[in-house]
Every structure is written in C-alpha cells, then in structure tokens.
Amino acid sequence: MMQRDYYEVLNVSRTAGEDEIKRAYRKMALKYHPDHNPGDAEAEQRFKEAAEAYDVLRDPDKRARYDRFGHAGVQGGGGGFGSTEDIFAHFSDIFGDLFGFSSASRGPRAMAGADLRYNLTVSFEQAAKGDEITLSLPKHVTCPDCKGSGAAPGSKVESCRQCNGTGQVRRSQGFFQIAMPCPVCQGTGQMIAKPCAKCRGEGIVTDTRELVVRVPAGVDTGTRLRVRGEGEAGVHGGPPGDLYVALTVEQDKRWQRQGQDLIYSQEVSFVQAALGHKVEVPGIDGNLPLEIPKGVQSGTLLRLSGEGLPYPGRKQRGDLLVEIKVLTPTRLSARQEELLREFEKAGEQTPLEKVKKAAKKIGKAMGLD
Incomplete structure (x- = not known):
C-alpha cells in the first residue's frame, strides 16, 4: 500500500495542535481497533497506519523533519509497528483511556x-x-x-481459570469489546491454592x-x-x-543564617569602635581573629570570606558576616562624665577654628581690631 500523507491519515490540517492530533488519533484507533474489526486485514493496516502517523506528528522534532523532508525525513515505511501489541504497549496511555484497561496487559x-x-x-x-x-x-x-x-x-502459583492467566476479561458493549481486570484474580492472572x-x-x-x-x-x-x-x-x-x-x-543561637552565609553580632564599646580593636569571633571550625577598624559605625558588616557554610556537593563556601554593634554606656562615674565633657569640648573646635581664634587674638593685640 502506498504511503499516505500523515495529516491525511489522521484527517487534520498541517497547522493542527497537539490536542487536536491526539483527538484525531483516538478517533482513528477506535474506528479501526482489532477488537471490533476481527479478521479485517485492511482495518488492521489502517490501525497501524494511524499509529505511525500519530507517533510522528505528536513529536515536535519528528514532525518538523516530516514537514520538511516528507517520509524520508523520519525514515517512514509501512509497518512502523510490527504488531498491534506493539501499538498497545507504545500508546498504553491512549488505550487505557479508551478502554479502561490497557489492551497490552x-x-x-x-x-x-x-x-x-x-x-x-x-x-x-x-x-x-x-x-x-x-x-x-x-x-x-x-x-x-x-x-x-x-x-x-513448596507449592505453586496457578493460572487463573477465569481469565486463563491474562489478568483480564472482555465484556461486550454494543459492537465494542472492553477489557477489564478479572474479578476472580483481581487482575493478577494468578490463583494461589496454598497461601504463604x-x-x-x-x-x-x-x-x-x-x-x-x-x-x-x-x-x-x-x-x-x-x-x-x-x-x-x-x-x-x-x-x-x-x-x-x-x-x-x-x-544555632550564635549565628543567623542567610543561605550559605552566616551573620554574627559583635558588641564593642564606643572607645573600641573609635580607636579600633582586635577580637575573636566564632566560626564553624573554631574562633577566628577579626580586626575592627578605627571609627567603625554601629551596623557595619565586616566580611570574612569563605568562613560560612559549604554549598552541598561543591568546594565553595559562603561568608561569615560580622555585624558591629557599638554599645553606649548607661551608668557613668563622676570622673567618666568629666572626661567625656572634656572630650566633647575638645572636639567642638576644629583646627581651622583654632587658627581663626589665634589670629583674632594677635590682631587685637596689634590694634588691628
């Protein structure tokens, strides 16, 4: 039989979508199914032809090659499937939907x-x-x-006599024959005379x-x-x-986790923040030295690269981020308050202001004011 165009076989247009092609094949498979065309060689050939067409047109790559080169592009030939059993096995989802039980079972x-x-x-x-x-x-x-x-x-498993070991029985509904699980063996195809x-x-x-x-x-x-x-x-x-x-x-109480990075909060006094300080922070494999720079501000994040958590299955690791928290004292002695006031007073005058003040005094002394 001369090969027909696959779109003609399924009676669909060349722009048909996947769902339309599937519906068309279901219709053809139902029409030419061997169960209600017994002994009809032509129906069997049409059944195989429809399966071959669907197998090509449902696959985007095969379909593209077929559209460009025809049957030669997909190495198409009569008998793409050796038997109807091959078709049942290949499209078990289709026939499971059609008949409620795979015809290949x-x-x-x-x-x-x-x-x-x-x-x-x-x-x-x-x-x-x-x-x-x-x-x-x-x-x-x-x-x-x-x-x-x-x-x-010591005992043997016997084939079910109801279904002859196939696991299914067929029921006629009009001109259809529907395969169903055997009610005696529950679809196993086996009977156990002496259970374990x-x-x-x-x-x-x-x-x-x-x-x-x-x-x-x-x-x-x-x-x-x-x-x-x-x-x-x-x-x-x-x-x-x-x-x-x-x-x-x-x-863990010590760290906050963000992915593979860890965040640790380090408290320092305002003096340590102003003058700089050396501390040790906890790492996964032990304490790590950290240099706190002069003038660091509260909320600053200092990064220790590669000291975080490892990435599963990889050599890379995340980072350890140290968040600086500058502590403000709440209870001061009289001497500490005095020193802080002196510190604040000393910081009120910038070097330029000191120069201007000295120049003003000199000018006044020379009678220039």
Whole structure:
C-alpha cells in the first residue's frame, strides 16, 4: 500500500495542535481497533497506519523533519509497528483511556513499590559539617519465605481459570469489546491454592530496617534526600519505591543564617569602635581573629570570606558576616562624665577654628581690631 500523507491519515490540517492530533488519533484507533474489526486485514493496516502517523506528528522534532523532508525525513515505511501489541504497549496511555484497561496487559502486572517519606531533624552542626545518620524504618519488604510469590514454600502459583492467566476479561458493549481486570484474580492472572503463612498470600510483609543516610554538608531546612530503592517493596517482581528524607535543620543561637552565609553580632564599646580593636569571633571550625577598624559605625558588616557554610556537593563556601554593634554606656562615674565633657569640648573646635581664634587674638593685640 502506498504511503499516505500523515495529516491525511489522521484527517487534520498541517497547522493542527497537539490536542487536536491526539483527538484525531483516538478517533482513528477506535474506528479501526482489532477488537471490533476481527479478521479485517485492511482495518488492521489502517490501525497501524494511524499509529505511525500519530507517533510522528505528536513529536515536535519528528514532525518538523516530516514537514520538511516528507517520509524520508523520519525514515517512514509501512509497518512502523510490527504488531498491534506493539501499538498497545507504545500508546498504553491512549488505550487505557479508551478502554479502561490497557489492551497490552497480559498476565500478572508488575507494579513498583510506593515511595516513602521520612521527616528527619538534624542539628546545626550536623548540617554544617555533614553526617551519617542511622534510621530505623518500618516498611513493606518482599516476604523472605515465599520470595514475593505469595504461595507457601513448596507449592505453586496457578493460572487463573477465569481469565486463563491474562489478568483480564472482555465484556461486550454494543459492537465494542472492553477489557477489564478479572474479578476472580483481581487482575493478577494468578490463583494461589496454598497461601504463604507468613505473608498470607500478599508476597510482602512489614519489617523494620536500619538504614544509614548521608547528610551532605551545608544542607538547609526543606532539603529532600532521595535514597533509591529504599521505599516499599514492589508487587509481582516490580521494583521497590524510593525513600525521601525531608530535613529540618535546628537553628544555632550564635549565628543567623542567610543561605550559605552566616551573620554574627559583635558588641564593642564606643572607645573600641573609635580607636579600633582586635577580637575573636566564632566560626564553624573554631574562633577566628577579626580586626575592627578605627571609627567603625554601629551596623557595619565586616566580611570574612569563605568562613560560612559549604554549598552541598561543591568546594565553595559562603561568608561569615560580622555585624558591629557599638554599645553606649548607661551608668557613668563622676570622673567618666568629666572626661567625656572634656572630650566633647575638645572636639567642638576644629583646627581651622583654632587658627581663626589665634589670629583674632594677635590682631587685637596689634590694634588691628
């Protein structure tokens, strides 16, 4: 059969959007579905043709190449799918919507285990430097006695006689046949004559496992650590889920955190602020020397680069910012008050004012005033 234009196959324009193309394919798939065209070779060919057209036009890259070069641009040829089963598997979402159950399903369906969440609170130091923490985690695991089969050791799992092991039965509605999960085996395709005593035929049991979780240095509240394969056990050979560890980091009284930067408040007297001073401030790895410059003002931020928190998974670190707070004395002795007044009085006259005052005295003495 000569290849037809893909837009013609789906009966859409070349400017059709993604939703329009999907609706058109659903219509074609429903019209030529093998379930209500049994033995019709032409309908089967149209079914494959529509699937091939949809596979190209739903993909922006393939569609662009097809629009430019035609079938040669996507290496199109008859029989893009080897069988209808390939189509069912490739577009399981489409056929799941159409028929309520994937036409590709056969036999027991492996299902991935559920993901788990664990809320973990760590200290500021653990978050700053990193740590390894052992968790005690209750969860579903594969039954050790039956290895997940659900059958007692020494017994066998038999195919469901109702659905012949397919896990589904078909019901006719008008000229449609709808595939549905088998009500006898619940869609597993299996019958267990002698269930495992430990898991009661479920194939999974509840157990408490100890797990070591590595907390990277520099993490903050809200960080989620993903531990692959440590969630709930899968069903019928399905993979296990993942474990997500949600972190809450305790605050530290010494610092205020802003991302990977730390802010520390350092109090100094007004004399130390005026004359300059050397102090030590706390850092993550110990005390750090800090030179306070002369004349520093209250509220000034002094930066110690690279002394903040590390960025997780990187060598860079944030900064430690020291906020200067100049203290004003509230209780003074008589002598201290006297000295402060002398200090204020000495500061009232600038050098220029002193020169002008001296010049005025000299002029008066010479009779120039």
